[in-house]
Amino acid sequence: MSRVKLLSLATAVPPFAARQDEAKAAGREMFGRKNLFDKLSSVFDNARIDQRNLVAPIEWYSKPHGWAERTALYVEATEALARDVARKAIASAGLVPADIDGFVFVSTTGIATPSIDARIAPGLGLRQNIRRVPMFGLGCAGGVTGLATAARLAAAEPGTKWLYVTVETCSISIRLDSDDPAAIVATAIFGDGAAGAVVSSEGEALATIVGGGEKLWPDTLGIMGWRVEDPGLAVVFDRAIPPFVEAELEQAIDKILADSGWRREDIDRFCCHPGGVKVIDAIETAMDLPVGTLDLEREVLADHGNMSAPTVMFVLERLIARGMPEKVMMTAFGPGFTCAGLLLTR
Structure with a gap:
């Protein structure tokens, strides 16, 4: 990999928040398998998490939701978070949207076709000839792999400026109907958030x-x-x-x-x-x-x-x-x- 500069870095979280004690109490109330929850509830106390942000109020998670509802929330929330960090990252790099040549977008907690990058690009003011690279399935590794991919693309075309955005809405996957202990662990540790950056072979670097x-x-x-x-x-x-x-x-x-x-x-x-x-x-x-x-x-x-x-x-x-x-x-x-x-x- 040729040397590529990290011009900016931005983060964002959704508007709803839950303290860990609130999440534990809500989980105890909402989970169908009370005995299993009580057996594993200490994971909330041992996770060393004080609070986390969510894409929906905590009441939303108490009701059953199918694929259509979960996907609708994923698209709405992810578009909003992606727009937020993209604008911050571009501005922090001292650029305007029309300066961006390529867009790498990483997310694994939902599906959208057209992909999120295509949905938000026109509203951001990105050019019509923007190169888009949506990436799915990377999970937690996507934070590093996505940034590395943007850097390699910027290195391959010196002078081009690449926007990288990752958004994950882990809380949408909370499954109150599950008898899998992993579902309770996920409820104890997962939050939602987004990050973005701009990389290029040129410019002032962080x-x-x-x-x-x-x-x-x-x-x-x-x-x-x-x-x-x-x-x-x-x-x-x-x-x-x-x-x-x-x-x-x-x-x-x-x-x-x-x-x-x-x-x-x-x-x-x-x-x-x-x-x-x-x-x-x-x-x-x-x-x-x-x-x-x-x-x-x-x-x-x-x-x-x-x-x-x-x-x-x-x-x-x-x-x-x-x-x-x-x-x-x-x-x-x-x-x-x-x-x-x-x-x-x-």
């Missing part, structure tokens, strides 16, 4: 993207993802995620770094997707980081929950605000099972 890579493990399709069911998506969370990360992450990260000519000792700060408190702990263990090193990851998790793909961008935003270290590696895990990495310099 940071420079200099490399990246991925690791895909065979025979791991059941670790993380979505099952397509009636009346909606059903989350796939395997208990093996934290121990898998602890066992496999070090080798995967070292290989991604080596392919870019870096070593782990070169990294001043890892910027990680905070999928959950146990995952954060597993990353610190796997990478021999002192306990508490991933403080911003824990802050974002506490303030927003796991928003899937956008979450790591929230961490990067705080890292830049605090003072961008000289060399940073972004990491995120997603369905596949995959690890995505992206290398940035100050």
Whole structure:
């Protein structure tokens, strides 16, 4: 990957919010399997999440919704969040919409055809010859993979400016009818949010993207993802995620770094997707980081929950605000099972 500049970064959350104690009380009231909920309700207390933002008032989740209603809410909410972060990212880069040459859009928590980028492009003022790259199925890894894709496209055509937006509405997938323990875990940790950025080979940079890579493990399709069911998506969370990360992450990260000519000792700060408190702990263990090193990851998790793909961008935003270290590696895990990495310099 040629050197590409991160010109801007923006984040947004939907207007509704729920404290963790509210979410726990609502879950106890709404879930059909009371015994199962009571057995697993401690996950709300142990998740170390204070609150999260939602695309609908909490009362919406108490009623049954089919695919049509869930999809209508997904499209409406995702369009609004995507427009918000796109405008912020373009303005923060010192550009106007007509300056944008390409648009990478990442989302896995709903479906829309035409895709969200096509739906919002005219209203944003993007040109009619805009190149669009909608990406689906990346899950939590999409925050890193989407940004990496935009950077590679910008590198391939020097001087072009690429808008990257990711929106996830995890809460729409809440399934009160499920007897799967993963459904209760998802209710305890998921939130909704969006992030955006502009990248180019030219311009004033917040940071420079200099490399990246991925690791895909065979025979791991059941670790993380979505099952397509009636009346909606059903989350796939395997208990093996934290121990898998602890066992496999070090080798995967070292290989991604080596392919870019870096070593782990070169990294001043890892910027990680905070999928959950146990995952954060597993990353610190796997990478021999002192306990508490991933403080911003824990802050974002506490303030927003796991928003899937956008979450790591929230961490990067705080890292830049605090003072961008000289060399940073972004990491995120997603369905596949995959690890995505992206290398940035100050």
